[in-house]
Amino acid sequence: MYRNDTVVPAFAIIFAIALFYMAYLVTQRVAALSGHTPAELTVGQIGLMAFGAVLFMYGFIGLLSNWLEGAELRPGKHEPEASSVPVVAGVILSLALAAASGLFVRTLVLAANKEAEFPPPTWLQGGLFAAMMLIIALLIAIYKKFFMAEEVLAEDEKGEFPW
Amino acid sequence: MYQWLDERLDLSRLNTKFLRKAFPVHHSFFLGEITLFAFVVLVLTGIFLTLNYEPSTRPVKIEGYNDPVPAAYASILYIDSLPFGAVLRSLHHWSAHIMIAAAFLHMLRIHLTGAYKKPRELNWLIGIVLLVLAIVTAFTGYALPFDNYALTATGIGYHIGEAAPWLGKAMSAILFAGELEASNTKTIPRLFSIHVLWLPLLLLAMIGAHLLLMVKQKHTQPKYAEKVAPGRILGVPAMPQQAVMMGVLFLVYVAVTTFIAGAFLAHPVEAFGPPTPNTPSVKPDWYFMWIYGILQILPQWDLKILGANFGPQFVGGILVPTLIILGAMAIPFLEPQKEKQRYLELPSQHPRRTSFVLAMLMFYIMATLAGYKIDFLNANPNLSSGTLIAILWVLLIVAPILTYIISYILMKAAYRSREVEIEFTGRASAADD
Ligand code: HEM
Numbered sequence: 001m002y003r004n005d006t007v008v009p010a011f012a013i014i015f016a017i018a019l020f021y022m023a024y025l026v027t028q029r030v031a032a033l034s035g036h037t038p039a040e041l042t043v044g045q046i047g048l049m050a051f052g053a054v055l056f057m058y059g060f061i062g063l064l065s066n067w068l069e070g071a072e073l074r075p076g077k078h079e080p081e082a083s084s085v086p087v088v089a090g091v092i093l094s095l096a097l098a099a100a101s102g103l104f105v106r107t108l109v110l111a112a113n114k115e116a117e118f119p120p121p122t123w124l125q126g127g128l129f130a131a132m133m134l135i136i137a138l139l140i141a142i143y144k145k146f147f148m149a150e151e152v153l154a155e156d157e158k159g160e161f162p163w
Numbered sequence: 164m165y166q167w168l169d170e171r172l173d174l175s176r177l178n179t180k181f182l183r184k185a186f187p188v189h190h191s192f193f194l195g196e197i198t199l200f201a202f203v204v205l206v207l208t209g210i211f212l213t214l215n216y217e218p219s220t221r222p223v224k225i226e227g228y229n230d231p232v233p234a235a236y237a238s239i240l241y242i243d244s245l246p247f248g249a250v251l252r253s254l255h256h257w258s259a260h261i262m263i264a265a266a267f268l269h270m271l272r273i274h275l276t277g278a279y280k281k282p283r284e285l286n287w288l289i290g291i292v293l294l295v296l297a298i299v300t301a302f303t304g305y306a307l308p309f310d311n312y313a314l315t316a317t318g319i320g321y322h323i324g325e326a327a328p329w330l331g332k333a334m335s336a337i338l339f340a341g342e343l344e345a346s347n348t349k350t351i352p353r354l355f356s357i358h359v360l361w362l363p364l365l366l367l368a369m370i371g372a373h374l375l376l377m378v379k380q381k382h383t384q385p386k387y388a389e390k391v392a393p394g395r396i397l398g399v400p401a402m403p404q405q406a407v408m409m410g411v412l413f414l415v416y417v418a419v420t421t422f423i424a425g426a427f428l429a430h431p432v433e434a435f436g437p438p439t440p441n442t443p444s445v446k447p448d449w450y451f452m453w454i455y456g457i458l459q460i461l462p463q464w465d466l467k468i469l470g471a472n473f474g475p476q477f478v479g480g481i482l483v484p485t486l487i488i489l490g491a492m493a494i495p496f497l498e499p500q501k502e503k504q505r506y507l508e509l510p511s512q513h514p515r516r517t518s519f520v521l522a523m524l525m526f527y528i529m530a531t532l533a534g535y536k537i538d539f540l541n542a543n544p545n546l547s548s549g550t551l552i553a554i555l556w557v558l559l560i561v562a563p564i565l566t567y568i569i570s571y572i573l574m575k576a577a578y579r580s581r582e583v584e585i586e587f588t589g590r591a592s593a594a595d596d
Contacts, residue, residue, distance in 0.1 A: 001276060001509050003387045004189050040434050041427055044535075047449025049423065050260035054268055057197055057419050061412045062190030068408070069188045072387050073397050111246035126250045126425015130418040137414035144407050151400055154392035155185040157505075162379060 003071045009062025012055040019052035068145055078150040086146040090139060097135040104128040178402075185398030186405040187384040189507065191276065193412060194269040200416040201262035202297075202370065208255040209359060215242045218355035220309060220348050232437045235309040235351050239432050249428055250421065256429035257420055259301045263450050266294045274494070274520055277508035278383045284495035286376045291491055293369050296362060298450055303338065303358040305448070309351060312435035315442045318343055320451060323458075323480035328471030345438040386506045446534065453526075454480055456533030460552045460559070514574035522567040529559045 001008070023045040041049075107120035107128060168174055217238040222231030225240065243249040270290060273279050279287040306317040321343045325331040335342065338357065340349035381396055388397040399405055435443060447455045461475040510517040533555045540548060 001189075001191070001385070001507055003385050009190050040431050041429065043446045043449050043452065046260055046429070047264075047452070049427070050257070050264040050449070051268070053257075053261055053419055053423055054194075054197060054265045057412075057415055058190070058193055058268070060415060060419075061193045061408075064411065065188065065190055065193070065408065069399065069404075072385075072391065073188055073399070075392060075397065108246040122249050122253070122428055123426040125247055126253075126421045126423075129247075129250070130422035130425070133414045133418035133421065137411045137418065140407060140411050140414070144404075144411075148403070148407070150404065152397065153183070153185040153400055154395040154397050157381065157394060157396055159184070159379075159381070161180050161184065162375065 004062075004066055004069065005071060006063055006066045009059040009066070012059035012062065016052045016056035016059060019048045019055065023048040023052065064141060068141060069150075073152045075152045075154040078152070080146050080148060080150070083146060086142050090142055093135050093139050093142070097132060097139070100128050100131045100135065104132060182400070182402040184378065184401045185396045186401055187382050187388065187396065187398040189385045191272045191507075192382065194265060194272050196409060196412055197416060198262055198265040198269050199370065199374075200413050201258045201265055201420075202366065203413070204258045204417065204420065205255060205262065206363065208251050208258065209363070211251050212242065212255060213359055215245070215248070216307070216355075218307070218352050220345075220351050228437075233309045233351075235307060236432060236437045239308040239310070243432075250425045253424035253427070253429045254421055257424045257427075259297075259304065260449075261420060263294070263297050263301060266290075266297055270294060271520060271524075275510045275517060276383065277504060277513065277516075279495045280498060280504040281495075281500055282380050282503055283376075283383075286373060286380070287495050288492055289369055289373045289376070291488065293366065293373060295488065296366050296369065300358060300362040300366065301448070301450075303354050303362060306343075306354055307351065307358065308430065308432045309438065310432040310435045311438050311443055312445055313430070313432075314343070314345060314438045316445045316447060318442075319445070319447045319455065323454065323476060326472065326474065326476035327481050328468075328473060328477060381505075383507050384505060386509065389506055449531070452534040453530035454484055456530040456536075456555075457483055457559075459536040460533050460555050511574060511578055514571050514578065517574060518567045518570040521570045522563040525566040526559065526563040529555075529562050533559060 023041075026042060026045050026048070104125070107125045110116050110118070110120045111125065165174070215238060217234045220233040220235060223234045223237050224231050225237050239252070241248075242252050273287065273290070302317070302320055306313050321335065321339065324334050324338070327334060338354070339347070340353035341347050343350060382398075384397060391397055446452065457479040458475060461479045463475060466473045536548075536551060536555065539551055540546060
């Protein structure tokens with residue numbers, strides 16, 4: 001908590017995985033009690049997974065923030081170091097984005113066709129959309145890390161905004 | 164184009180006054196943003212849902228059902244049949260849970276780092292109202308699909324609210340337009356207007372006020388900033404750096420939640436069917452479970468004062484939550500201070516407060532556990548109900564106290580050894596994190 005550390009976010013991710021695992025164990029338990037695996041989630045599972053999801057996102061962005069913004073800020077302008085590796089990564093990610101978008105549209109077309117023999121499952125629709133969003137996020141992150149000039153301000157405490 | 168607008172709207176002033184505001188950087192500040200993005204996604208997916216949902220219980224004939232079903236239920240089936248429709252509905256449902264969980268964790272971070280102290284008391288109060296509003300909004304949306312499960316689950320909260328002395332009837336008249344029954348045709352249109360219009364507008368206004376105050380009062384800063392730029396706000400400009408980080412977080416939010424929404428379709432209405440006279444066995448949502456748990460272990464009694472009933476429903480469902488909310492609201496005012504709070508406090512340096520937060524968490528967990536009383540009894544036929552209730556009471560009271568004592572002792576011990584170390588070396592180690 002003293003600086004923008006990696007310890008707390010890393011623990012958040014571990015904790016998130018533990019919560020998801022607990023939610024999975026709840027399924028096993030319900031299945032053992034009732035003799036079948038329920039199609040719907042129990043309220044307990046939804047709660048565990050909701051907290052797991054928040055902690056996972058928090059841990060992920062926390063680690064990313066440490067990578068992109070550093071543990072401690074120092075006032076001034078900081079120019080990025082040019083390198084060709086991020087360009088290659090960017091090209092590969094862009095190609096992956098094009099592929100994921102194409103596949104996503106394909107699942108939508110298939111889902112719209114009521115007579116389709118294999119309607120695309122929702123996990124595939126959601127997963128492809130998630131992949132698209134994640135790739136765009138990574139592209140922006142790479143751009144910020146390797147191509148954007150960073151500026152750190154040390155502003156006067158008394159601001160004019162909004163009043 | 165920019166020049167044309169600038170001459171008329173003085174955009175460069177906006178740039179220097181607002182877009183170059185310094186935003187302190189710390190991972191714990193992302194919890195508030197996650198809550199915010201959950202709200203944004205709820206509004207966006209909510210718009211899609213309203214375009215396809217029919218807020219009515221009029222009977223309609225649809226394929227696959229012998230008898231007519233309520234139009235609301237039928238429209239949910241229609242939404243699920245649209246391409247990506249089921250995922251978007253599930254995303255709306257998951258985001259509601261995630262918004263409440265994120266707001267709760269955001270509140271914990273504010274509490275643990277002392278960010279509620281002067282001058283941010285008002286924002287703490289607004290925050291508590293926001294958390295309650297978010298929960299009420301989720302509650303009013305639950306019954307909208309009008310399936311057997313949703314109606315029964317909403318009934319649990321409805322009966323708790325009804326137990327409010329003198330006000331209960333008026334509250335159900337406002338929220339549910341009368342009694343919550345499958346035959347009450349006014350309930351769904353009423354819940355619909357409250358859920359999609361009034362509460363979201365209220366949330367929007369309160370979130371706006373929350374953020375406005377945050378910008379005016381300046382964000383707390385991580386402690387190292389005191390050494391780097393004493394008395395100043397050390398941060399990155401709102402445009403472009405902070406905006407880029409927020410954009411990345413928004414995309415990560417959508418990615419993670421859409422993945423979960425697609426893989427785990429929330430609330431599959433067809434599994435429960437339209438409302439019937441026989442109620443399925445349901446539990447309230449996890450954020451009500453601790454209240455439900457307390458109700459499960461309270462003894463039954465009847466006490467009437469001035470025509471109002473002060474039974475266990477009142478004590479467990481209304482009195483205890485109200486006291487907890489009022490207690491939370493009092494927190495900033497219990498520790499008045501002259502100086503403004505500018506930096507994050509380290510939880511390790513406030514063992515009493517940190518232990519209190521952990522003890523409260525334990526209390527919620529134990530009360531939630533009590534909500535599973537019936538399942539414990541079903542799984543262990545030899546266990547008598549009285550014994551189980553006694554065990555649950557002991558857990559509810561003893562576990563939080565033990566948590567407090569153990570965490571306090573551990574923190575004191577760990578911190579004392581650190582103090583010695585600081586004295587010895589003259590500076591704090593990296594373990595400050
Ligand atoms: C439910 C909706 C809520 C939303 C959308 C929201 C949003 C935010 C955001 C985006 C920030 C700035 C970033 C951060 O510090 O995390 C913030 C700060 C803050 N929030 Fe919230 N919040 C909500 C609920 C709450 C609750 C429940 C509390 C406490 C009871 C609270 C108290 C505060 C305080 C005191 C700050 C200033 C923090 C500082 O300067 O360090 N908020 N909120």
